[in-house]
Amino acid sequence: MYELKTKQNDNSVIEFIENVDSPKKREDAFKLLDIFTETTGYEAKMWGPSIIGFGSYHYKYKSGHEGDAPLVGFSPRKAKISLYFAPGDKAQDEQLKDFGKHTTGKACVYINKIADIDVGVLKALINQSVKFLRKTYPEQ
Template identity: 80%
Template structure:
């Protein structure tokens, strides 16, 4: 059976950030930690070895696959900073057009630094992602 790699852990968020190699990336991580905490209203938790997540939801797909995931999150990676928002939300796509300098994959949005983006749009993305996931996966 498939085992989810990204599970909530009891590892220290601050401990993880302190181990980030680049001082600039560490500083960005602390800024994002404050911004995500304040905007989401959730306490930061580690998900897997490298994702800082906020809140959680339980999903179940038609295929029967199910699990838990953070509502929103980020990870200060070596190359770029990964931001995690809900996928499949058309409002997300519209907000990304206003975000500023970024690239995106299926689930991640990648930025180099906070100065490259509009922080107010980032706050809207955080709130919209939480709203979308709460509506899509209401708590049982």
């Protein structure tokens, strides 16, 4: 059976951020930590070796595959900072138009630095994602 690699663990979020190589990326990671914590009301937790997640939900697909994931999160990676939100919908697409300089992947949004984005839009994306996932996967 498939073993999910990205699981919540007790590793220190602060230690992880303090070990980010780039001083600018480290500074942005601390700013994001504050933004995500303040916006969600959840304590930051490490998910796998490099994702800082907030809150969690349990999903189960029709295929039978199930697991746990953070509601939202981010990771200060070497190339870019990855922001993790729920899968996009039309509302999210509209918000991203005003977000600032970014690129999108299958499950995340990539930014170079916080100075490139609108923090108000970031907070709206965080709130939209949490609301969507809480509605889609209500706690049992």
